[in-house]
Amino acid sequence: MPRLRKNAAAVAVVTLVWFAYALVNAAQVHGLETANDPNVTYAMCLELLLPGALLYWTPLTLAFLALARRVPLTRETWLSSGLTLAAAVATAVLARAAFSWLAHPLVDGIYAPWHEPLPPPGMLLKQAFFYSHTKILLIVFVCYLFVHLEKTHQNRVRIAELETRLTRARLDALAAQLHPHFLFNALNSIAELIHHDADAADRMLVALGGLLRYSLASPEHEITVAEETALVAQYLAIEKIRLGERLDVAWSIDPTCAQALVPALMLQPLAENAIVHGIARRRAPGTLALTIARAGERLVIEVRNDGRAAQSPPRTGGSGIGLSNTQDRLRCLYGDAWALHFSTGDDERSTVRIELPLRFAPAAREAASVRPIAPVEG
Numbered sequence: 001m002p003r004l005r006k007n008a009a010a011v012a013v014v015t016l017v018w019f020a021y022a023l024v025n026a027a028q029v030h031g032l033e034t035a036n037d038p039n040v041t042y043a044m045c046l047e048l049l050l051p052g053a054l055l056y057w058t059p060l061t062l063a064f065l066a067l068a069r070r071v072p073l074t075r076e077t078w079l080s081s082g083l084t085l086a087a088a089v090a091t092a093v094l095a096r097a098a099f100s101w102l103a104h105p106l107v108d109g110i111y112a113p114w115h116e117p118l119p120p121p122g123m124l125l126k127q128a129f130f131y132s133h134t135k136i137l138l139i140v141f142v143c144y145l146f147v148h149l150e151k152t153h154q155n156r157v158r159i160a161e162l163e164t165r166l167t168r169a170r171l172d173a174l175a176a177q178l179h180p181h182f183l184f185n186a187l188n189s190i191a192e193l194i195h196h197d198a199d200a201a202d203r204m205l206v207a208l209g210g211l212l213r214y215s216l217a218s219p220e221h222e223i224t225v226a227e228e229t230a231l232v233a234q235y236l237a238i239e240k241i242r243l244g245e246r247l248d249v250a251w252s253i254d255p256t257c258a259q260a261l262v263p264a265l266m267l268q269p270l271a272e273n274a275i276v277h278g279i280a281r282r283r284a285p286g287t288l289a290l291t292i293a294r295a296g297e298r299l300v301i302e303v304r305n306d307g308r309a310a311q312s313p314p315r316t317g318g319s320g321i322g323l324s325n326t327q328d329r330l331r332c333l334y335g336d337a338w339a340l341h342f343s344t345g346d347d348e349r350s351t352v353r354i355e356l357p358l359r360f361a362p363a364a365r366e367a368a369s370v371r372p373i374a375p376v377e378g
Contacts, residue, residue, distance in 0.1 A: 249288050
């Protein structure tokens with residue numbers, strides 16, 4: 001069906017072009033003829049030229065267009081394709097001579113003074129070549145140029161589709177890597193608690209179940225800030241059970257950013273890095289502060305914590321999988337339009353700052369978005 005529509009469109013466009021050509025050419029001929037014979041009208045000139053435009057040049061153009069699609073001119077096939085093309089041009093000249101021979105009696109019916117004796121076949125063929133070869137070669141050039149541009153466009157569309165699929169596959173692979181990583185860390189925390197605080201382990205399992213249930217139910221690679229804060233709140237609930245009074249959480253979320261889009265499960269590895277490498281190593285209580293705000297056309301996310309968190313993803317162990325995964329996903333989703341900075345101040349507070357393009361979820365998805373889970377209080 002798409003090919004049929006494309007062919008029908010080609011027929012319509014070529015016919016329209018040659019019809020317009022006949023209209024313009026008739027006006028030119030009328031201007032020349034009236035200088036010698038005032039009785040010549042525009043309708044006569046159009047009646048003379050329109051049959052050739054519609055019955056010869058239109059089918060000929062469509063034939064060369066089909067030939068250009070089937071017989072490409074490439075380095076490998078230039079000889080065979082060139083011979084085929086030369087034969088086609090010769091056939092077109094012969095067809096032009098035959099059409100002139102068939103259409104000759106019609107001239108008398110249009111305007112008697114235009115009548116001329118029919119030339120012999122050799123002269124008719126010579127006239128057909130002399131008056132038509134330039135136009136035929138131009139048609140060949142235009143048809144091959146059109147097919148080349150058409151294939152170039154199709155290749156670009158195909159490459160864009162392949163790049164989109166490749167990016168999607170990379171994101172799927174990164175998500176598949178991140179989920180088991182987080183799950184194993186959470187299960188290790190539960191294993192530590194189950195022997196000396198069964199109630200805390202039970203609460204942690206409930207929180208973990210809610211987090212996994214939501215993350216599995218949302219296959220999108222980008223979710224809203226409201227959804228992402230709900231997910232990280234579940235994770236922080238798990239860590240709060242494990243660390244108790246040693247973990248305090250402070251939230252500062254700009255309400256106007258609730259429906260802004262962020263990578264799914266982006267905050268969890270950042271929070272994990274801050275806790276594992278900063279707060280968990282301290283004997284004194286520590287604060288993890290999460291800030292999400294708008295800065296012009298950018299979405300700014302900051303995770304600050306007491307203690308020196310990891311400045312860069314370690315090669316093995318720890319939270320390196322989560323942080324390197326986050327950077328890879330940011331690169332896949334936003335190209336070069338993102339920034340991630342680590343810093344540690346003189347007060348031993350570490351900060352991770354991420355800047356993303358500010359984009360909002362569609363209205364339909366906004367209506368279906370979950371409300372954030374209540375923040376975990378210290």
